[in-house]
Amino acid sequence: DTEVTQTPKHLVMGMTNKKSLKCEQHMGHRAMYWYKQKAKKPPELMFVYSYEKLSINESVPSRFSPECPNSSLLNLHLHALQPEDSALYLCASSQVPLPTGNYGYTFGSGTRLTVV
């Protein structure tokens, strides 16, 4: 299995809703990432989990809450979002944090989030 699986593929939520995005990989990767991507822009890093511990939070608002229940799963809990949070949310993994040499990043297909 060489994939990162994200669910759901599409999500529409109101500003008072609570929802979660899920990400799963079975490649034995020990680093997992959440990225946010707006239209026609490159992905922007939100969070990094290294060996199931949060290692980087890029000053993301607290309405986004990441969770890493185990080495294969990564969740992003959403609460009280704003319309400007509408974007493509991408999960990624790498064999180790800061992959060197022949190790790279594997991305999922993303969740298209619309906040209404």
Add this chain to the structure above:
Amino acid sequence: KQEVTQIPAALSVPEGENLVLNCSFTDSAIYNLQWFRQDPGKGLTSLLLIQSSQREQTSGRLNASLDKSSGRSTLYIAASQPGDSATYLCAVPASGSRLTFGEGTQLTVNP
């Protein structure tokens, strides 16, 4: 701070043409460089990863080169096809597990 630049921002070519996408980076102390493809509204698909000790990597019609000393990488696509139409992103790992992306090249291959 690592900065990655991609030129051109957009490219439109007729089918069958060979083409080159360019990527430059400011800090030559990189471990590797990765080229991705992104279709509209989709995730990133890794095309090629080229290690800092390598000069070239090839996969099918794709060839990526790396010149660390000059801070440049190119992605060569041979005999382009309409199915190659997508945005191509180059990225390098930076400090703290951050992946620094260029702004991308939007490629359109016309039948």
